[in-house]
Every structure is written in C-alpha cells, then in structure tokens.
Amino acid sequence: MSEYDLILGQTFQVTANPMTTPWQQAVTVASDGAVLLRDGRIEQVGHASDLRQQHPQARITDYGDKLVCPGFVDAHVHYPQTAIIASWGKQLIDWLNTYTFPEETRLCDPAYARAIADRYLDLALAHGTTTVCSYATSHPASVDAFFDAAERRGLRVIAGKTCMDRNAPEALCDTVQHAHDESKSLLEKWHGRGRAHYAITPRFSPTSTPEQLEALGALWAQHPSCLMQTHLSEQVPEIKWVRELFPTARDYLDTYEMHGLIGERAVFGHAIHLEPREIDRIAETGAALVHCPTSNTFIGSGLMDVAGLAARSVPVGLATDTGGGSSFSMLRTMAAAYEVAQLRGTALHPAQLLYLATAGSARALHLHDTIGTLSPGYEADLTILDLASTPAISQRAAEAETIWEAIFPTIMMGDDRAIADVWIAGKRRITDQSV
Template identity: 50%
Template sequence: MSHTTQAYRAAILHSLADPSKVGVEQSYEYFEDGLLVVEEGQVLACGPAEELLVRFSGVTVTEYPDALITPGFIDTHIHFPQVGVIGSYGTQLLEWLNTYTFPAEGRFADAEVAAENAEVFLGELLRNGTTTALVFGSVHKQSVDAFFEAALARNLRMIAGKVLMDRNAPDFLQDTPESGYADSKALIERWHGKGRLSYAVTPRFAPTSSSEQLALAGKLFGEYPGLYMHTHLSENLKEIDWVKALFPERKNYLDVYDHHGLIGPRAVFAHGVHLCDDECARLGETGSAVAFCPTSNLFIGSGLFDLPRVEGHGVRVGLGTDVGGGTSFSQLTTLSEAYKVLQLRGESLNPFKSLYLATLGGARSLYLDDKIGNFAAGKEADFVVLDYKATPLLEFRLKQAKTFAEKLFALITLGDDRAVKETFAAGRSLHRRD
C-alpha cells in the first residue's frame, strides 16, 4: 500500500444514477458506517467500514463522528467577477447588468483586483463544499489568468473562460470579434488541459455579441478538443424579446447559438427558464446542457424553471448558484431553493435527486462523470464532510428524523456553509472549518 493512502470514516452517500431514470432506491449508495479509501488523489475503494478496514489494515484512518461524506459539489454556472455585488437590491436581469454587473466587472482590468477576487472566490467555493465549477470571467484576459493561477495552485478541477462582448455593453467592457478570438485562443493554449483545468468559450449572451463575434466563437469552439462553451439562454422575458429584435431571422433564441456552431456536447446554457419545446428537443438531441439556477431566478424575478419538462427532452441538467445574481455559494441552500421552485410548479424534488443534481448530474452535464461526481474506484477524490451538528437547530431536527431520506432532506433544507466541516480536492484537504 502506498504511503499516500488515507482512509476516511463516517456515514457515506453518493449517487449511482439519475433517480428519474432508475428509481430512487437504485440511484444511490449509502453506508451508515462507511470508509472512503484514497490513494494518490484518487478513490481506491468505498464501502462498509467493517469490510474495508480488514482489507486496508495499516492505513491511517480519519474518523468523523456525526458526519456525512458526499462527493464534492459541482456548480455548473457562476460568475467570478460578481462576488462583490452579491445581494444587491432591486432589479431584474437587464437592469441588474447595467446597475451592478458591468461596473463590477470593469474593475477586473486591474490584474491585482482580479487576483484578490480569485482568492476570495475560490475560498468561498471551498468553504461551501464546491470542488468543481463552470465559471464566467470578465472580458479581460487577466481575470482568467488570475482565476486559473489560483485554481492550479489548489489542484482544482475548474472550467473558465474570458467573456466575449462586442456590443450593447459599456465601451470599457467591449472587445472585438478579432480580439476576443485572439485573446481566447491565447488563454486556451496557456491553460486548457493544464493540471485539472479546462477552458470555456464564453459569449456572455446573444445580445452582447454580434453575429461576427458569435461566428468566431463557434469556430474557436470546434478548434480544440475538449473545449466547453458557456453562455446564457432564455433567462428573462425582456431578454428574449431583445434577442428576437436583434436576430429576427432566427426562429428562436437557441437557434442564434445553433446557427453559429455554439451547441453540442460540453455546451452549457445557463438558466433556460423560458424554453419552448423545440429548444428543449434541440438541446437534448445535441447533448447540450442547461444549468438550473434557482436562487438567482427567484432573486432577479426571472421565473420558475421547469425541471421535469426540460429533462423529459433528454437535456442534461446541472445545478448553478449563479453568484452574484444568485444569493449563495452554498449548493445546499441552492437545492433548498430548487425544492421551492418545483413546489411552486406543483412538482417535487426528492432529496436523492437533489444529491444527484449537485454531484453526479453536474458531472454528467459537464461530461466529467468519468472523473468526478461519485466514489467509483479510480475517480478523483473530491469530497466534502458535512457536519450533522453544525448548528443547534440542525442537530435537534436530525434527532427527530425517522429515515435517512428525512435526515438528508432536513440537511439540505437547513444546511449552508456552516454544515461543511472539511473539503477535499484530489485527496487534499483545502478547507477545514474552525
């Protein structure tokens, strides 16, 4: 056994498949007294402690009483430059951009500001148990450099890209089709595939990119293997009307991206609150994904995402916090809001489906389910330790739970960053709560 082999003992829960496809009982694995064995940053084994302690005798074991180990959370849509405006008052999407977002992003022309914010941003992700995220930078190359430098130092699996905007934005945030292409290409060659990092071609959304810029973005998306495409889609009704006016020749909002080659595997569209059936079908048949962002959709007043309908068309769906329009880095809090969104639609969200969305479902949306998302042997050892006694209320509530499903639901509903006891990436502890 390698001297780097470590084991972690607690209750352990991970997803095996989508509950919507295989049924709840077949969708997860739970060990009341479990052992997660990690070697060289990868999962070596996961199962009942009683069995694995015999098999791995002599391995150092860290025990976590009154705790639950799950895979690290995966955030499929978040804005790195918007941390400083999270929780800002009183607008919907288009006003939000002009009032808060664009001024905040303008500060990232300063490399020192970008570096400072990268430290805060990654610290918050890890403090909330998030180990992988699909991240918007600003229009500035240095914002992406700063983010990737900080992520590489922590050996995190992260995806990010420079925003592309050549119109309908302040002059200080605009690039050109040619400069956006050249800057993105330089960043790809510097960072894509380095460590556990990947690059995403990132047009902000159709209204802020000309057809020329979208065409070059589509060209770039096809030029390097394993690239991502990350943008916004059908978040707000006024936004959709704006897109219709700007691209009258296209049959719907998604068709704008489709026409320019910005669709397919590893293309992730944030929000999708107001998708039509044709758009859902096209997303499903092309292997594209949608990021469900409940806290921002409620906070900015965009609407209620129809999860069953979108998934019913075969669309991959992950969970996004959408900080800073979203109001929390916590995936637990985000799942609590997701439950409320579905309640308002007359639907329900089973706690094991919630776990899937935040872990294996997110990995599948990002085509990373061969690397992260659960504790299958050989996967990267990204995991989080959740504290059942994080707050007096949580501890009291969990004592009343009669089943593990009830316990998990209460943990999701009442949990937040305080519930995260420790966060590991590639087998290394990167956050430990005091």
C-alpha cells in the same frame, strides 16, 4: 510506496441518474461507509470494517455519523461578481448595467482580479464546493487570475474569457478578432493544464454581434474538447430583445445554432422560458442546461422545469450563479431548487437534490468520469456534511426515522456551518479540528 487515507462515515453513492431512474435504485447511503484514498484518487468504497481489515496501515479519519459526499460541483458562476452579490432590486438588464458591468470593469486591474479570484474560491470551498464552471470578464488577466488561484488550491475548474462586442460599456467590449484570438491564446495556455479546462464563452446573444458569435463558433469547431458556455432564455424581456436583435432567428437558441454554438459540449445557463423546438433541439444534440434557482427567484426570472427537462434526458446541472444568485452555498441552492420544483408541482427527493449538486453537475460539464461520484478511480474531491450543524437542524434530524429525513433538514437549512471538512484531490483542508 504510496500511503492510504481511510475516510469513515455515512457515504452517499450514486449508481444511476435519479432524475430518470427511481431514486431508490439510483442512490444509496451506507451508514457504516468508508472511502479509501491513494495518490489523490478513490481506491475503494465499501464498509468500514472491511476496509479497516484490508488496510490496517491506512491513516484513518473517522467522521462518525457525518455524511461523506462527492465535492459539490457548481456548474455556472460569475466569479467577477463576488463583491456585488445580494445587490438590491434589479432584473436582468438593469442588473447588468447597474452592478455587473461596473464591477467587471474593475477586473482590468490584474491585482484586483487576483484578489477577487482568491476571495471567491475561498468562499466556495468554505461552502463545500470543490469544482466550479465560471465566467471571467473580457480581460485576459481575469482568466489568468482565476486559473492561477484554482491551480494553487489544486482545484478542478472550468472558465473562459467572457466575450462581448456590443451593448456593453466600451471598457468591457472587444472586437471580433480580439475575442477569437484572446480566447484561442487562453485556451492554449490553460486547457488541460493540471485540473483546468477552458470554456469558450460568449456572454449571451445580446452582447455579441453575429460576426463575433460566428468567430467563436469557428474557434470551438477547432477545439471541440473545450466546453462552450453561455446564457439562454433567462427572462421574458431578454427574449424579446433577442428577437429584435436577430429577426431572422427561429428562436433564442437559433441565435447560437446558426453560428455553430450548439452541440454535446454546450452548456446553457438558466433555460427557463424555452420553446418546444428549443427543447427538442437541446435533447437531440445532447447539450446541457444549468438550473440557477436562487438567481432566478432573486432577480425575478421564472421557474425552470427541471423535472420536465430531465424526463427528456437533457443533462441538468445546478448552480449558485454568483453574483446574480444570492448565496455561495450549494446547500442553499439545493433548497431553492426544491422550492422552485414545488411551485411547479414536483417535490424533488433529497437524493435527487444531492445528485444535481454533485454527479448531475459533473455530467452537465462532461466531468462525470472524473469527479462527482464516490467510485474507484475518481478524483478524491470530498465534502463532509455535519447533519446536526445548528440547534434547529439538530433537533429536526433527531426526530428522523430514515437517513433521508436526517439529510433533508441540512439541505433546507444548512450553510457553511454544515461543512465539516473538504478534501481536494485526496488532501484534507481541515475545516473541523474536532475530527
């Protein structure tokens, strides 16, 4: 007979998209909440007194007034860039040439790839992130290393071989045929294995010839249950470069569209400087966009119009963009998203920020029926937030008149110290021994 775990605390639940529905109607926090787990899934969500009475034999973990959330979902990362995070002073193209490409070359060594994959996932978990969508390098061993590390931790993840055949060091470039064949081999090995999903992954148009993009589009057409992830309109000089490389394309998005790389399961990172046609086409196809606010400010890319895109019913996720992003923390990323939105004239509510980091990112990654929400039948990935993790946060939360005023200081000032505990597929990682 299966055993039950009963998690007690304040529970954060999403019933609709607070970016398109008034947040008061879309999101609730129960002060006396409880989540019942069995066999790695959420069995029930309700009031503590009710579930205690219904399941007196359940193992109880009482988090008091801590906030029980779905595990954070980081929708765009580069795990191979873990070691170069917070490198000084470059914009996108210089960043790639100075820091990224030399570091990614090192992952040709399977042992080094394994070490970085382990390091990255442990850092992510320490910050409450339970699912990530990552780029690997062009080396198949880097893909195997990441999926293997995630499998050992029981994590639901998405990743893919990063494909390039021009404008990058020779050690990172492959051919059209290699990109297709190695991606095919890797997706056949990993896609749907346990909690793993594969994403066909051209880095971005400047580092792929039209022939390589065409081959990857054909591969995606043959395996439509995979995601396709890439970058779009991150910086103005990048867009100018794309125009020079693809003179017949209508815009940046068209460099993907003309090669079959757009659709409902497409995920485009950044998407800051979009043309009206691009927005229309993204909305029409159901493709998702991912907001990377710490990266966009750190390397001077610009301010994504999250509220405007969400109003067009475009699925928007949230991401750290390790290592162009300057933090492994989704809390810090939520804070940056708030600041970016303020600069664009919109004050995102704490409910909206938590949504973007959980159910919103899960929706962008087509995992919205599996993770990202505290609902019966969903996988039991949970992050427990201490809303008084530091003296500065505690003194502000003590003055709060509503639960949202109590949560907001943790979003704006929290870090890994706010992560009281993490549960992966119903198994506790025990990060707070006081509970």
